[in-house]
Amino acid sequence: MKKALFFLLSFLAFANVNAQMVNPVKWSSKVEKISDTEFNLVMEGKIEDQWHVYSQFTPENGPLAAEFKFKDAKGNYELIGKVKESPYKKQYNDVFEVDEYYFEKKVTFTQKIKVLNPSLTTIKATIDYQVCKEVCINQDYAFTFSLPKIVMANPEEVVTNIDSIEADTTQTPKEKVKPAASTDVAQPKKEENRGLLTIFFLAFLGGFAALLTPCVFPMIPMTVSFFTKQSKNPGQGKRNAILYGISIIAIYLILGSLVTGIFGAEALNSLSTNVWFNVFFFILLVIFAVSFLGAFEIMLPNSWANKVDRQADRGGIIGILFMALALAIVSFSCTGPIVGTLLVESASKGGIAPIVGMLGFSSALALPFMLFAMFPSWMHSLPKSGGWLNTVKVSLGFLELALAFKFLSNADLVLQLHLLEREVFLAIWIAIFGTWALYLLGKITTPHDSPLTHISVGRLSLALLVLAFTVYMIPGLFGAPLKMISAFPPPQTYSESPTGFFGSSAEVSKGDLPDGAKIGEHGIITFTDYEKGLAHAKEVNKPIMLDFTGFACVNCRKMEINVWSDERVLSVLKNEVVLISLYVDDKRDLPKDQQYVSKETGKEVVTIGNKWTDFIITRYKTNTQPYYVLTDLKEQKLNEPISYTPNIDEYLAWLKDGVSKFK
Incomplete structure (x- = not known):
């Protein structure tokens, strides 16, 4: 009696979503x-x-x-x-x-x-x-x-x-299934502000890194000497130093504003998610990285620097402004790649992110010039220029190279080419960071490195940190989640071995899989073709679980990550049912002879996603995902289908009820 009452209540709880077409x-x-x-x-x-x-x-x-x-x-x-x-x-x-x-x-x-x-x-x-x-x-x-x-x-x-x-009662799902955002209206603004603060902080670090390069660092004492000699009194020197710093910030803010103004705030985001722009960004960052590693220098024409330098000799406010511009031009071979990378990364956020990024970068770059010009005695605390500056530059080159492959990965994911799957991506990163560690330990040198007689404590500490990070990534090749860098490599499902080389899927090699099956989440044998899945279910005499899902359905992923991973649920999905996952957002075209016009909706069915969308609407009179249906071998429902059910016990009870009815 209790069991019957439980399933009656479960049915009523989901009836509003599952028993009808939804047109919100x-x-x-x-x-x-x-x-x-x-x-x-x-x-x-x-x-x-x-x-x-x-x-x-x-x-x-x-x-x-x-x-x-x-x-x-x-x-x-x-x-x-x-x-x-x-x-x-x-x-x-x-x-x-x-x-x-x-x-x-x-x-x-x-x-x-x-x-x-x-x-x-x-x-x-x-x-x-x-x-x-x-x-x-x-x-x-x-x-x-x-x-x-x-x-x-x-x-x-x-x-x-x-x-x-x-x-128009023919309004049907046609593409992808996705996450519902929070209904808390204050949260998006908070997240947006947090994103801009993150960009500012990262850009500030980028500016500080640019400061520690061979093109910029030696200019600090030269600039301080200029203000000391040209100023009639300490007060004037401090005012000129502040104006110089503000001029540096203004120049980079203008650059960020130009990028935003030319492309538009929304267009920047649109471009940054485009396949070909991701490929372009990849090539651009590789060029920047190779430049930092010492293959060549990216420089603006010398005539620009000469003309600006002559204007700087005029003195006064105009002279100081042109001095700041001269700094930007002369140091471009070191700052250009960093600025370019920051603009590319901030463009992916859209809005005013490029302006915020340039504000952070220029603030870090300008602040030391201002402070040392205001307080010249601090100059004695600065380390001397030397080979360590090139070490910083080369290290930035390794970071640029690693970041470049993130953009190439984005393009590969969108096109679903499977050329840069998770294992390949991680192997490339392990090679990059491993080589960087060897460089820091003095085992590898680049064209502009000074002879290394010993390794400083700071360099050794950084080498150990990079080496530790390299070792951390190695288990990712065998299925480790690598939560520390989860935003960078492709997802676990986009890999040669979705559950790891030694994961639960190891017991079933790809050659042993039934026709039309693949190894899915948590090592579950999964069919993506209904007819082949049905045929296999009849062969092994097991009930069918239809999983109407989408490649980008957030609640589908939540169910798979949080519910399917439970040992009790996983045992049922692996051993007691045949799982058929039907993706309603699969954009691949059906063969011409399989395309048709839906009798239920009157719409053209031309893609695989259209086919499964029409299937769920025609057979189950709903258009929502995730949507789970347990059927027997005659394709009849064993119990009432359910949708998003984050409660593990409820989902497990629903599974066991359907399996017991089949038996």
Whole structure:
């Protein structure tokens, strides 16, 4: 009796989510006239409480970004710029380790167009998007915009065409399944501020590192000597020193502002998550790294430095400003790669991050010049220039090289090429940091190194730290999670051996796997093709567990990490059921002869993800993920399906109930 009551309550708890199609967004559209040929196409969505729609600027490897398609544009109209959107909220997702950009309550997208064909009366467009709460839904929606046939007297007048979501019952998931962001509206702002502070701190460290390079450090005593000799009294010297430091900061702030202004705050984030820009950043950082390692120097034309130097001789405020500019130009061979890396990294955050990064970098660079010029007696405490400056420069080269492969990994993950899987990435990092340790220990030298007669305590300490980090990464080749650097290498599932070389999957080699199966999470034998999984279940006479999931579904990952890892649950999944994971966001095209139009939704099914989306809608009348179904060999439900269930005991009870009914 208690058992029956428990499952009745469980069913009621999930009925609202699982027993019906969910449409949390109601869309409407309108046309706003700008001129006789230019219009704004406005798409407005009203979002139900606690649900979130994700922005088109959401980073790769995170929640599914909104995507727009405008049909039959050629010869009829042209798009002016990108789709603009209402302000979004931002929050860090610790599962995917990226920032989420999302909307609550309401969202507005606006596309400006110019009409080329005077007889054009309608424009059709679609939006593919993701909406999440505890579960996620991948949906699309079709808009039809009616253009005015006459010139409007009032430019503010609009022609409205309301597209009610109830009028289109074919709205189906089409792409990825993702995390629902927190409903705490104060949290995104806090996370954004924290992100900017992190950028400032890292940039400050970068500025300090640039200060300790051969191009910059020797200029400190030269600059102090200049201010000491040129100033009529100590007060004037201090004022000039402060002005000099402010000038340095201003120059780099202008650089950060130019980057943000030229590309735009949102475009920076969009570019940084683009495959080809990730490849470009990889090549750029490799060039920077090779330069720091001593192969060549990246220098600005000497004529620039000469012209600026002549202006610096003028004295006064203008002279000091040009002195700061001269420092930036002369030291470019050392500071350029660091500045470039900081701009690339901060660009991935979008917004004003490049400006904040340049503020941190320039502050660290300018502060010592200011302080030593104000207090010349401190100069005696500075270490003498020497070979250690080149050691700093070479060390930065190793760091640049390691960071470069993060960008290449991003591109590989997006394209799913599996060229830079987790083991390969870690092997490269182990080689880079291991070589760095050997360099610090004096076993390897670079072209510009001075003869090393002994190793200082500081250099030895850094060598031991780098060597320890190298050793720490080695177990990652065999399945260790490496939580300290989890944001850098590809995820464990993106590897040659998802559970490690000596993990639980070792008992089943790839050659012994059933047809169509792979080794999935926690070493579970998993099918991604329904028919092959069904055939295997009949062969071994076990019930089937359908796992409707997505590559980027955060609550799917939470279930796998926190619930499936429980020994009791894992035992059932490994030994008592046949697991079939169907990814509704798989963008690979189906063969032409397998593409069709859904009888249930009337939509084209052209990708593998479309196929499994249509499958869950047609058979189970829902469109949410994660979604779990236990069936017998006749494909009949053994008990009521469930969705996101973080309570391990509840999930285990549901599993055991279905298995017992099968037996």
